Amino acid sequence: MGFRLGDIADHTDNGTLRGIQREIACECWFTSKGKTIPKIIKVMDEEGMLHTIREIQLLTSEEKSYSGIQTVEHLCRINLGGRMETVKLVYTKESCKWAIVEL
Numbered sequence: 001m002g003f004r005l006g007d008i009a010d011h012t013d014n015g016t017l018r019g020i021q022r023e024i025a026c027e028c029w030f031t032s033k034g035k036t037i038p039k040i041i042k043v044m045d046e047e048g049m050l051h052t053i054r055e056i057q058l059l060t061s062e063e064k065s066y067s068g069i070q071t072v073e074h075l076c077r078i079n080l081g082g083r084m085e086t087v088k089l090v091y092t093k094e095s096c097k098w099a100i101v102e103l
Contacts, residue, residue, distance in 0.1 A: 014064045019088070019101040026089065026098040035061065036072055038089050043100055045081075055079050059086075069094060 027040040041053045057077040064071050074089040080102075088101040 013068065014066055019103060021090070021099040021101050024089070024098050024100045026091075028091070028098075036074070036091050037061075038074055038076065038098075041078070041089065041098070041100065043080075051080075053078050053080065056089075 022043060025042040026038050029037040029039055031037065037058060038056055039054075041056065042050055043053065044050050055078060059075040059077065061072060061074050064073055070093045072091045072093070074091070075086065076089055077084055077086050079085075080087070086103050088103065090099045090101060091097075092099070
């Protein structure tokens with residue numbers, strides 16, 4: 001009798017997601033292989049103004065697990081408030097929600 005630990009060992013936990021997270025709306029392209037590619041995001045600023053960002057330069061995408069929650073992190077460069085910023089766009093698979101994390 002043996003135990004299969006491959007499934008457990010393959011999903012290492014990345015701890016907790018660091019940085020200030022804000023929920024966003026995201027228009028996303030799903031490829032035929034299930035990969036996500038963010039195309040447009042809408043983010044609300046501190047004053048309650050909604051901003052639409054169409055210029056998204058995708059740098060990397062990586063699947064991660066935070067406390068057992070499966071996510072896809074997209075490292076991107078966007079034009080935020082007139083300046084280019086590097087941010088993470090995080091897609092949570094279980095809840096199908098998006099968040100932005102400013103670095």
